[in-house]
Amino acid sequence: MIVRRLVRLLDSRLRLSAPVRRAMAKVFPDHWTFMFGEIALYSFVALVLTGTFLALFFEPSTTDRVYHGSYQPLHGKTISAAYASTVELSFDVRAGLLVRQAHHWAALVFIGAILLHLARIFFTGAFRKPREINWLVGVTMLTLALLNGFTGYSMPDDLLSGTGLRIAYSVVESIPLLGGWLAFLLFGGEFPADQTVPRMFFAHVFLVPAALAGLITLHMLILVRQKHSQFPAPGRNEHNVVGSRLWPSYTLRTLALFAAVLAVTFALGGLFQINPVWIYGPYDPARATSPAQPDWYVAWEEGALRLFPAADFRIFGYLVPSPFFPGVVLGALTFLALYAWPFLEARVTGERTAHQLLDRPRDHPARLGVGVAALLFYSVLVGAAADDVFARLLRVPVTSLVWTFRFLALGLPLAGGMLAYYLARALRAGSAPEFAELTRADLHRGAKDDRVPGDGDGPPAARIEVWQEFGLVWRWRYVEPTGGAKDLELTSNIDYPSEQEAAKAARAAYPGVPIGPGRPPPGLELPAAPATRRLGGPLARVFRLAAWLVVLRAVRRSRSR
Amino acid sequence: MNGHRRRHIRRAELAAAGAFLLAALGAVGFAVGYAFGAQTQLEGVALAVACAGSAAGLGIGARRLGPAGGHVEEHGGFASPELAAEALADRVTEPGRGWRRGVLVRLLGLAVGSIGLALLFPLRSLIAPRLPGPTHTLRHTPWRSGGLRLVDTTGRPVRADEVTGNDIVVVYPEGHVGAGDAPAFVVRLDPSRFSARPPAAGVGGIVAYSLLCTHAGCAVGLYEQGTGQMFCPCHQSVFDLLAGARPVAGPASRPLPGLPITVDSSGFLRATGDFSSPPGPGYWSRP
Structure with missing residues (x-):
């Protein structure tokens, strides 16, 4: 009853019924890989929630003060306010350690989910026209996420992150012509400058999150405008979206996912120690920890710095230090390639039509090969960032490991990319439904790109049925015989005030499929889920009928205008 | 059922x-x-x-408990009908008569561009205005004033006879403990094993070098006594102290800068000047 009054109250001011009904009927494709982006979104929410709590206790300043908190080994020591407040919020603020660790874990999940999402979009060709804009927005969000991860973990002014910051400073400094000035402008002077931590704090808690929030909004607005892409399957084509509706299916599912992301975040934050800055000690330019590894998402840069040989040179007497290449050039090329990929691919393939159906990764062997090679390359770099740990574990000199990683960094992507390319061609050419069923003949066919022709049945004997419910509204369904006991049936996501409008929508979704009259689903006197019907009882039926009358009246009124 | x-x-x-x-x-x-x-x-x-x-x-x-799957929504296409797009483009390109000649548009561009450029100037404020720029700051360290005593990380002056060959002593200039570009170390070596002269004056077998790696600026903290080599824990660069701190492995390409030292009348180590070259990682205008 309250819901009903609230709806009427809002609608009489905002005229919401029609757009909200349409939004609630929005169809989402049912595929688990479509959840990565949502996981990223919800870890962003978790980051904002936990981060707000942390910001109330963190002091973004490198001013020295004497520590008097409950962590005994630091008692009475003079340390920076940033470091002291981090240790205090870990040990002296109730639930502080939980929130801090949950925040850090959420950041790792955030970036991991973004990368999985990126991989899904890449390998299925979802970035193709018309979704290039959202690809650009997404890559920008990835750079911002990496930036915010790095500033967040550098702010506590501990020895490990201070060393990482020192390296980042050196990388900026290595840029020809502008490096020194850029480093000074960004960090506020020669390293370590007092300005650095306050600047990182402001960027970390305001500038970057605000930009991310804006871009997330843009990302989702574009997504809603363009609707979801979908994998090819019976009943799906370039003119429709098949799946479950926003209300109630996806509302419940997405809330479940949100709660699950929070559960994982807090379980990790409570049970698994992360970034114990009190063990590393405060930053001191004369000390360094060994072994020293950064968070995994910046490890590719760290690995590249370790693998790239000493190759300083001079131009007209000016120095180009070797960290410039692994530190700046590699990063710039990486993001340039990401930004440019949709346009490069369109240029190479000459494919410029808009797509609603996704590729399977095998459909595009060259793209798969490039993607696999890139993933392997960056994975080797991440591995190389821990070469000192491997050297210790394997008891081999680190220099020979560096050479191993250098060969791997060049060889493994090449080999893996080629392998992926040929396997994709074999899968595409042959009739094997999956990787494990590939035969030797498929491999041969793949090498020659001699594709087995399709089944050649022509268009399926599908039909559209339109019917009226309760003498009020019209719906349609797509029916396609599957050869099995049950036909494939897809029901229109929304109802229509007239038969003509229902037929028009059906024709838009399935051009060329014959339309005929149909019968309402058996036993469907009232369109409700069995569970809610059971819970509701006769009273609910009365209310529902009343609701239909209201809808009908609204429709009639709007038509008479 | x-x-x-x-x-x-x-x-x-x-x-x-x-x-x-x-x-x-x-x-x-x-x-x-x-x-x-x-x-x-x-x-x-x-x-x-x-x-x-x-x-x-x-x-x-x-x-x-709820319905799942089995629904389909029509997709109205990504583009408007061509006529609609044309009409929009026409509408956008007709702002008014005076604009059409292009002069005003160009002048507006000039105005906006100048404002944008002018607004770049306050960026200089990001560096404290009275401080000198990077070219000067990166080259010089507090050791420059000369005659400063070498103190350990707690601020205690270091005597020449305390420096052994077993391990390095990390030092700062007196009054500048913690200065980012100043950390150095002293260690005693056997001069007969030198394959190259140290870049800066030592005292007997005692040599002093910058502690900052010339690759990315980490503290080169690990000393191996037998080989006289220093290891950087960040990217595994190795410097040979017997050969003037030349890099012998890893991504560093320049030797550690030397610090000229002497012993004063009370037996304390003193620096006679700045490092033999700018400490830490390379940069464009590094001499």
Whole structure:
């Protein structure tokens, strides 16, 4: 009853019924890989929630003060306010350690989910026209996420992150012509400058999150405008979206996912120690920890710095230090390639039509090969960032490991990319439904790109049925015989005030499929889920009928205008 | 069939109800744990149970109690009809008569561009205005004033006879402990093993070098006595102190700068000037 009054109250001011009904009927494709982006979104929410709590206790300043908190080994020591407040919020603020660790874990999940999402979009060709804009927005969000991860973990002014910051400073400094000035402008002077931590704090808690929030909004607005892409399957084509509706299916599912992301975040934050800055000690330019590894998402840069040989040179007497290449050039090329990929691919393939159906990764062997090679390359770099740990574990000199990683960094992507390319061609050419069923003949066919022709049945004997419910509204369904006991049936996501409008929508979704009259689903006197019907009882039926009358009246009124 | 379905729904309802109850219990557990100052692990688990219970309840509700799949929505196409797009383009390109000649548009561009450029100037404020720029600052360190005593990280002056060959002593200029570009180390070596002269004057076998790696500026903290080599823990550069701190492995390409030192009349080590070259990583205008 309250819901009903609230709806009427809002609608009489905002005229919401029609757009909200349409939004609630929005169809989402049912595929688990479509959840990565949502996981990223919800870890962003978790980051904002936990981060707000942390910001109330963190002091973004490198001013020295004497520590008097409950962590005994630091008692009475003079340390920076940033470091002291981090240790205090870990040990002296109730639930502080939980929130801090949950925040850090959420950041790792955030970036991991973004990368999985990126991989899904890449390998299925979802970035193709018309979704290039959202690809650009997404890559920008990835750079911002990496930036915010790095500033967040550098702010506590501990020895490990201070060393990482020192390296980042050196990388900026290595840029020809502008490096020194850029480093000074960004960090506020020669390293370590007092300005650095306050600047990182402001960027970390305001500038970057605000930009991310804006871009997330843009990302989702574009997504809603363009609707979801979908994998090819019976009943799906370039003119429709098949799946479950926003209300109630996806509302419940997405809330479940949100709660699950929070559960994982807090379980990790409570049970698994992360970034114990009190063990590393405060930053001191004369000390360094060994072994020293950064968070995994910046490890590719760290690995590249370790693998790239000493190759300083001079131009007209000016120095180009070797960290410039692994530190700046590699990063710039990486993001340039990401930004440019949709346009490069369109240029190479000459494919410029808009797509609603996704590729399977095998459909595009060259793209798969490039993607696999890139993933392997960056994975080797991440591995190389821990070469000192491997050297210790394997008891081999680190220099020979560096050479191993250098060969791997060049060889493994090449080999893996080629392998992926040929396997994709074999899968595409042959009739094997999956990787494990590939035969030797498929491999041969793949090498020659001699594709087995399709089944050649022509268009399926599908039909559209339109019917009226309760003498009020019209719906349609797509029916396609599957050869099995049950036909494939897809029901229109929304109802229509007239038969003509229902037929028009059906024709838009399935051009060329014959339309005929149909019968309402058996036993469907009232369109409700069995569970809610059971819970509701006769009273609910009365209310529902009343609701239909209201809808009908609204429709009639709007038509008479 | 119907009875079976009813039982199925009943079970799902019970499972969802149980999950929501568990979630409420978890939340209460967290609140109680917080009030009594429970351990981080307990708090985390309680909160995780609360969230996981909600997730399970909602998930069961979505998967087993509601409709799923089987719906289709038409896609109206990505582009407007061509005529509509043309009409919009026409509308956008007709701002008014005076604009059409292009002069005004160009002048507006000039105005906006100049404002943009002018607004770049305050960026200089990001570096404290009275400080000199990077070219000067990066080249010089506090050692430059000359005659400063070498002090250890606690600020205690270092005597020449305290420096052994067993390990390095990390030093700062007196009065500048913690200065980012100044950390150095002293160690005693056997001059007969030198294959190259140190870049700066030592005292007997005592040599002093910058502690900052010439690759990316980490503290080159690990000394191996037998080989007289220094290791950087960040990117595994190795510097040979017997050969003027030349880099012998890893990504560093320049030797560690030397610090000229002497012994004063009371036996303390003093620097006679700045490092033999700018310490730390390379940069464009590095001499």
